[in-house]
Amino acid sequence: MAETESTRRGRIRENHQVAPDHFLMKVLLPSSFPSPAPGQFVMVRAADRMEPLLARPLSVCGFQRSHGHAVLELLYRVTGRGTALFSKMKADDEVILIGPLGKGFTVPSGLRRAIFVAGGVGVAPLIFLLRELCLAAESPEDMERIFYLGARSRELLIGLEHLNGTCDLKLCTDDGSEGYHGLVTQQLRDEIAKYDAKETMIFSCGPTPMVHALREVVEENPIPCQVSVEERMACGLGACLGCVVEVRGPGAGSEYVRVCREGPVFDLKEIWERKI
């Protein structure tokens, strides 16, 4: 099928396992590929294949542009048929990409402290954000960067090569095999009082229970928090209405908005809390 301005064919440069069920894919693209912003995602599918049918949304973990080409880095976890297929793809295999899509993280000007809270593969967009903040900083004193990274166990703490030396890294594992023994949100709760809420922003991405726990932490200690939300998508373009999340609506009620267009990054306060 014909390529358009926003649908691009890319060639896999490498695709290797970084942890059990976790892979890093680097895709070689024409240099015309638009620069993604941290928190944005791309729709990815294997080229010349109709099964699985739908593209999969993957958040961007890194992006470089150099002479005549661009490289997009995608860190993903195998969760179903689509990602299982990706994990078996080899260098030189081709993928079709749509993107970058969605609304990414917003970094307020004059921000003095960035706190990152990542659970598992949720580290992917936050690595990209951290890298961009490091590039933008004129001196290390410009902005304090504290990174809370949690996973079930030591071998699932991924992306460390990007985090070591670029931030104050705090590791947490559910089983205590590395760092703090407990949930990433628990460690944040223990330490949050020492952060002045002024000129501070939390950037987070992780599984739904982590997002709910984070909400409780920031309710007690009000620091503004942006969260990247995950939902199944068919199109990624705002047409299928498959990927909605419930947010505060106008007035007292809630409404469904599209993760692919109004998100994937939301102000945590906007996300509707459904009492279970």
Next chain:
Amino acid sequence: MNPASDKKRTASPDLAVLVGGLTLKNPVMTASGTFGYGQEYAPFVDLNRLGAVVVKGLSLETRAGNPPPRIMETPSGMLNAVGLQNIGVRDFIAHKLPFFRQYDTKVIANIFGETIDEYRRVAQIVGGTSGIHAIEVNISCPNVKRGGISFGATPEAAAEVTRGVRDETDLPLIIKLTPNVTDITQIALAVEEAGADALSLINTLTGMSVDIERRRPHLANITGGLSGPAIRPVALRMVWQVVRAVKLPVIGIGGITTASDALEFLITGAKAVQIGTASFIQPTAATDILDGIIDYMARHKIGKITDLIGSLITDTEVRC
């Protein structure tokens, strides 16, 4: 604007079709619910090249839709239970319809309701709006006054909706049929009798899928509508049955993903086709399919698309 597509158009054969009083420059349209309000796809697709855009289903008031998860991929298809989320007919006319003024393509409003009166009122509003060229009526919705049985499930209710909407508008009236019935030709005949100008089929097939690890349905709504290539042979069979049963023009819908798929429907007798789930996979699916139809006609030296429509050759009597 685009020299490549201009060249294609001047070299192209006669693609115009007449569907129930509506003249389309070509038989390729987008299906309701898969193309948003057009705007979402404008960066990818030259909307001028489409025969028509059928917009996301409109109700009298805004509808929030179903809770997520709303979609699940299945073999060669997908289930959806979006729950007809939409901004309501008035907001559509005020805020979304003006976008189409810059394009030379037909706009078809897909409408639905939960009662006959609601269908009538939406039809009345749409019918009095310039810039809308036809109405497509989704009769697959549950009839809240009749215990939630779909309007499209019985010939009587399908005819009642059709008559109600017909009373309110002179616009070309397309009734979109559900496949979740015992005999679709009975519904088609009832709708024809009640005053429809055309039929479109099929809507999604009701389906279900379960997450065995969690022992929960994949969709919050439990069941959803199956679309995509998986339903195409069923859709084609129903188009074949309906084109022989009624005189009304039929628009084929159901898993059409390539030009070859679309040609199957046209040869079988559909006057036009709608592209649905394929647009999710490849945003340019509809215009890619149009290009493929043009190539096919050139290859087979067919000058007019109407010479191709209904040209199916069968050697045996059909028994069942």
